[in-house]
Each structure stands twice: as structure tokens, then as C-alpha cells.
Amino acid sequence: MTENSIYLDHNATTPIDPAVLEAMLPYLREAFGNPSSDHALGRRARSALEDARDAVATLIGANVDEIIFTSGGTESTNLAIRGVAATAATTRRRIVTSSVEHPATAMTCDALAAQGWTVTRVPVTTEGVLDVGAAERALGTDVALVTVLLAQNETGAVMPVADVAHAARAHGILVHSDAAQAIGKIDVDVNELGVDLLSIAGHKFYAPKGVGALYVRSGVRLAPLAYGGGQERGLRPGTENVASIVGLGVAARLAGQRRSSEATRLAALRDHLWRTLAQRIPTLVRHTPMHANLPNTLSVSFPGVRGKDLLAVATGIIASTGSACHAGIDAPAATLLAMGVEPDLAMGAIRISLGHGNDDTDVTTATDVLAGAYANLLHTGS
Numbered sequence: 001m002t003e004n005s006i007y008l009d010h011n012a013t014t015p016i017d018p019a020v021l022e023a024m025l026p027y028l029r030e031a032f033g034n035p036s037s038d039h040a041l042g043r044r045a046r047s048a049l050e051d052a053r054d055a056v057a058t059l060i061g062a063n064v065d066e067i068i069f070t071s072g073g074t075e076s077t078n079l080a081i082r083g084v085a086a087t088a089a090t091t092r093r094r095i096v097t098s099s100v101e102h103p104a105t106a107m108t109c110d111a112l113a114a115q116g117w118t119v120t121r122v123p124v125t126t127e128g129v130l131d132v133g134a135a136e137r138a139l140g141t142d143v144a145l146v147t148v149l150l151a152q153n154e155t156g157a158v159m160p161v162a163d164v165a166h167a168a169r170a171h172g173i174l175v176h177s178d179a180a181q182a183i184g185k186i187d188v189d190v191n192e193l194g195v196d197l198l199s200i201a202g203h204k205f206y207a208p209k210g211v212g213a214l215y216v217r218s219g220v221r222l223a224p225l226a227y228g229g230g231q232e233r234g235l236r237p238g239t240e241n242v243a244s245i246v247g248l249g250v251a252a253r254l255a256g257q258r259r260s261s262e263a264t265r266l267a268a269l270r271d272h273l274w275r276t277l278a279q280r281i282p283t284l285v286r287h288t289p290m291h292a293n294l295p296n297t298l299s300v301s302f303p304g305v306r307g308k309d310l311l312a313v314a315t316g317i318i319a320s321t322g323s324a325c326h327a328g329i330d331a332p333a334a335t336l337l338a339m340g341v342e343p344d345l346a347m348g349a350i351r352i353s354l355g356h357g358n359d360d361t362d363v364t365t366a367t368d369v370l371a372g373a374y375a376n377l378l379h380t381g382s
Contacts, residue, residue: 004316005316005317005318006316006317006318006358006362006365007318007355007357007358008318008319008352008353008354008358008362008366009318009319009320009351010296010353010354010355011153011154011156011181011204011294011296011297011320011351011353012320012353013203013204013209014203014204014205014206014355014356015206015355015357016207016247017206017207017250017251017254017356019254020206020207020208020247020250020251020254021247023246023247023249023250024208024243024244024246024247024250025243027045027048027242027243031045031242032045033045034239035048035049035239035240035242036229036231036239045240048242048245048246048249049069049240049242049245050064051249052245052246052248052249052250052252053067053069054249055250055252055253055256056200056213056248056249056252058253059183059188059252059253059255059256060179060189060190060200060215061188061189061190061191061192062190062215063218065218066190066217066218067213067214067215067216068213068214068215068216068233068235068236069211069212069213069232069236069245069248070211070212070213070214070236071210071212071241072201072202072210072211072212073102073104073178073180073200073201074104074201075212075214075225075236076199076200076201076213077102077104077105077108077147077176077178077199078104078225079222079224079225079235079236080147080197080199080214080216080222081095081105081108081109081112081145081147082108082223082225083222083223083224083225083235084144084145084174084176084197084220084221084222085112085117085145086222086223087221087222088144089144091141091142092142092143092144092173093116093117093118093142093144094117094118094119094140094142094143094144095109095112095117095118095119095120095143095144095145095146095147096122096143096145096146096147096168097109097119097120097121097122097146097147097148098121098122098123098124098130098135098148098149099121099122099123099124099338100124100128100149100152100154100155100334100335100338100339101148101149101178102149102178102180104199105147105149105178109147118142120138120143122135122138122148123338124157124338124339125339126339126340127157127289127290127292127339128152128155128157128287128288128335128338128339129159129160129289129292130148130159130160130164132160132163132164132167135148135164135167136164136167139167139170139171139173140171141172143168143171143173144174145173145175145176146164146165146168146173146175146176147175147176147177147178148164148175148176148177148178149177149178149179149180149181150177150178150179150181150182150188150193150198151179151181151182151186151294152181152335153180154287154299154322154335154351155287155288155297155299155336155339155351156288156289156293156294156296156298156299156353157288157289157292157293158186158292158293158294159177160292161175161177161193161194161195162192162193162194165194165195169194174196174197174220175194175195175196175197176195176196176197176198176199177193177195177197177198177199179198179199179200180199180200180201180204180212181204181294182294183200183201183204183205183255184204184205184206184251184255184259185205185259185263185266185295185296186263186294186295190215190217195215196217196220197214197215197216197217197220197222198214198215199212199213199214199215200213200214200215202244202247202251205251205252205255206251206255206356207244207247207248207250207251207252208244208248210241210244211241211244211245211247212248213248214235214236216235222235224236224237226238258356262356263295264295266295266296266354266355267295269296269358269359269360269362270295270296270297270298270354272360273298273352273363273367274286274298274300276364276367280367280371281302281371281374283303284300284301284302284303285300285301285303285341285345286298286299286300287299287300287301287336287339287341287349288300294353296353296354296355297351297353297354298351298352298353299322299336299350299352300349300350300352301336301341301345301346301348301349301350302348302349302370302374303345303348304348304378305348305374305377306347306348307347307348307349307350308321308330309377310348310350310370310373310374310377311350313373313376313377314370314373315369315373316365317369319350319351319353320351321349321351322335322336322349322351332346333349336349350370352366
């Protein structure tokens with residue numbers, strides 16, 4: 001990233017907030033104790049760990065003892081899905097999910113299918129939002145778990161998780177939601193959602209990479225993925241990554257303080273970007289729903305070109321063609337295909353995701369650069 005580049009890929013990852021980094025540094029230097037040790041250094045580390053647990057719990061409306069620290073969203077989601085599967089009744093051998101999940105969910109479900117589980121994938125609408133009616137019809141007493149992301153990482157569509165959870169509860173089904181893209185951008189309350197498990201990834205909201213959490217509602221039984229010393233209620237054994245967990249806690253508190261005002265600011269920037277781009281390029285196709293969306297995310301297709309070619313010549317703009325988890329795959333995004341987007345049009349998609357550091361000047365520059373790059377590609381036939 002050069003000094004003059006504009007970073008518009010915050011759904012892939014965010015920079016560490018300066019306050020987060022500052023809070024972490026002591027636990028990388030002098031306060032290096034093991035939180036399981038019964039001496040001053042250990043007690044200081046344990047206290048910091050529990051402060052962070054309280055911060056994460058507060059952000060999502062959970063109880064402190066319902067937060068399990070992990071290495072990030074992927075581990076949290078694996079622990080939730082595989083942990084439920086390992087403890088489910090033999091009469092419940094089916095999982096219900098959506099057709100637009102993150103690979104952490106989709107591939108874990110595939111692995112269970114290879115072990116004899118049945119996986120039902122519920123379709124989405126043309127706006128990329130889960131079809132609630134289809135989800136409700138997919139439920140039954142043979143279902144152990146419903147797992148649906150809260151916000152789609154490529155399009156920014158916010159899913160009706162609360163509606164699905166309400167229907168699932170009538171069948172005695174546990175509900176997990178991958179909230180990695182939602183935390184810090186929209187209000188997330190586990191009780192309002194009605195979920196039993198919820199995945200969190202720190203690096204999506206200005207905490208470091210390699211740290212996250214899983215919310216586990218009191219009374220929910222899970223089997224661990226690994227065995228060891230018994231840390232994190234035995235669900236995630238191993239000496240905790242104290243410095244990063246401290247950073248996660250600070251990021252959670254900052255997210256709670258900033259969420260409302262920052263969501264309003266980013267939505268205004270995103271909407272301005274959409275209007276100005278659409279004025280310059282009338283054929284531009286929007287994939288992010290007009291409502292029920294993340295305030296910072298805009299997914300659009302530039303007809304007649306490939307998104308990766310456009311970004312290659314959009315000098316100074318750092319964005320993506322979709323999920324960072326699919327980087328390097330030269331094929332239409334499965335999420336867009338699931339929405340009914342034609343493959344050629346899907347190949348022209350890019351995702352712009354705004355963050356704390358972006359402002360009106362960035363939007364104006366991005367519009368000029370992207371519109372200019374698109375005109376040049378069409379002119380040269382590249």
C-alpha cells in the first residue's frame with residue numbers, strides 16, 4: 001500500500017486501531033504472564049483476559065461466562081458447527097444453512113455431509129437475502145442446527161436471522177450465526193437475534209488478526225475441537241493469546257461507543273459513492289440490497305469488463321472482486337450466481353467496503369478513478 005492509496009477493502013480486514021495497539025503492547029513486553037499462573041504476572045494477565053471477556057459480552061448483550069476466546073471467525077464457526085454435531089442426538093442428523101455462506105461454514109457443512117449428515121442449503125432472493133419462507137419449510141425434528149451468517153461478506157446483505165431463529169426454536173433446533181462482518185457495523189444482540197451460538201472475528205473491527213470469540217448460550221452443549229489444559233471452559237484449550245485478546249476487548253469497547261455514529265457516516269459515504277458512480281456509469285449494476293445492508297459495503301458489476309482487470313488499472317484504489325477467502329479464483333462469485341446474476345456480469349463485480357479512515361475526498365477520488373478506468377477498458381477492448 002502506497003502513501004497515496006485509498007484503502008476500500010475493510011471487509012477483508014481492518015487496520016489495528018491505535019488505541020488497540022497501545023493496550024496490547026504491555027502484554028507483549030513486561031506483562032507477559034500466563035493467565036493460568038498463580039502469581040502477580042499471571043494474575044495481571046488473568047485480570048486483563050476477564051476485562052476483555054466482559055467487553056465482548058457487553059458488545060453483543062451476552063453474559064460474561066458465555067464468551068469463549070478463539071483464534072478468529074473460522075475457528076469459532078468450526079467449533080460451533082462441529083461441536084454441536086458431535087453432541088447431537090442420533091435422530092437429528094441434518095443441518096440447515098444458506099447458499100451464500102462463508103467458506104468456514106460451507107466447507108464445514110461439506111465435511112459433515114461426507115460423514116453422513118444431510119445439509120439443506122436454503123436459497124436467497126435476487127437481492128441476496130435469505131428466503132425466510134424456504135428456511136422455515138426446511139426445518140424439522142431431524143435438524144440439529146441452523147447456521148446462517150448475519151451479514152454477507154461480499155454483498156453486505158443482512159440476513160433475517162431473528163426470524164429464522166424464532167422458527168427454529170419451535171422445533172428445538174439450535175441456531176448459530178457467523179457475525180464476523182456484522183460486529184462493529186450494525187447492532188448485534190444475541191438475545192434479540194435469539195441465537196445459541198455466534199462467531200466473532202477481531203480483525204474485521206480494528207482488532208488484530210488471529211483472535212476472535214464464540215458466544216455459547218448457557219446450557220448449550222458443545223464438544224471441543226482439541227483437548228488440553230482446560231482453558232476457556234475446556235472448549236478451547238491452550239494458553240490464551242493474552243495480548244491479542246486484550247486488543248479484542250478494547251476494539252469491542254470502541255465499537256460499542258462508535259457504532260451508531262459511524263454506521264450513519266459510512267452509510268452516507270456509501271450511498272454517495274453509489275449515486276456518483278451510477279451517474280457516471282448508467283449501466284452499473286448494484287448487488288448490495290437497497291435495504292437490510294451493511295452501512296459500509298457496496299458490491300457492483302461493471303458490464304463488459306472483468307472486475308480484476310478494472311482494479312488492476314484503477315491506480316491508487318485498493319478494493320476487491322469479492323471475498324478475500326476466494327482470492328486468486330478466476331471464476332464468477334458463487335454468491336452472485338446464487339442470486340441469479342449472469343456469469344458474465346458476475347465476472348465484472350467489485351466490492352468496495354469503507355472504514356474509519358475513509359472520507360468524502362476518498363469517495364470523490366474513487367469515483368473518478370473507477371469511472372476513468374472503466375471507460376479506458378471499454379475503449380481499448382481489454
